[in-house]
Amino acid sequence: MKSASDFLYYVPIFSDLPDETIEQISQVGIRKSFKKDTIILMEEDESGALFIIVTGKVKVTRTSNVGREVILNILSEADIFGEMALLDGLTRSATVTAIEDSELFIIQRNQFLEFLKEHPEISIALMQELSKRLRTADMQIKSLSLKDAEGKVATVIVQLATDQGRIRQGAVEIEKLPLQQDLANMAGTS
Structure with a gap:
């Protein structure tokens, strides 16, 4: 099993950070495993954590007005999700489901916001990721x-x-x- 600091280097929003900052981030998150077809987040949930995919794949979906699932994105290793609710404090905008057995690294909102204050370069990288999306x-x-x-x-x-x-x-x-x-x-x- 890779240590948290080992895989955090591959996450685009953290890739330019110094070793000591990566190590600090690795200490505040937790790792959690999800089996295939497990719902990780539900649309409208009130939680504010950032999720980083260590292994596996997830799909990000919304349900249309007629009850049809619309897949917004499929994410895999080193991708992040949960950043919108993390930043704006509102409810989750989509449902996220594991489409393979997956391991995630989860950083709670208050801890991540502290890192943003201390390391503005993370904010810039996060803005680039949001612009891409x-x-x-x-x-x-x-x-x-x-x-x-x-x-x-x-x-x-x-x-x-x-x-x-x-x-x-x-x-x-x-x-x-x-x-x-x-x-x-x-x-x-x-």
Whole structure:
């Protein structure tokens, strides 16, 4: 099992921090395991922790007005979630479910906010991550409103290739492509 400080170096918002700061962060969080299909957070929950994926994958979903699940994102190792409620203190904006057995590192809101005050470089990295996610959301909105079903699915696959793909023999390979139903939910076509 990797120590917390070992995997925190790979988390983009922490990657430029000095060793001593990484070590401090590793001391305040807790590790928790979640089995596949376990709900980690529910939309509208009132909790304010930051979650870092150590191993596994999770899906971030919302439920439409007609009760249909819409997949907003699939996250994996070194990705974070929970940052919106952590920063604004409001309820959770989405449900997060483990789609593989997963281990998470959890930092409570008050402790993380103290680190932000002491280390403004974390704030800058967090803003960059939020900007990246906002751009992705903008692309999803454009895709949902302007494209037919085939175009929507193609947009989702391109986004997955950008986020998770690896170049092999001149082609981009997505190691674990979501199931057909999950792709449809991500594209808003189911």
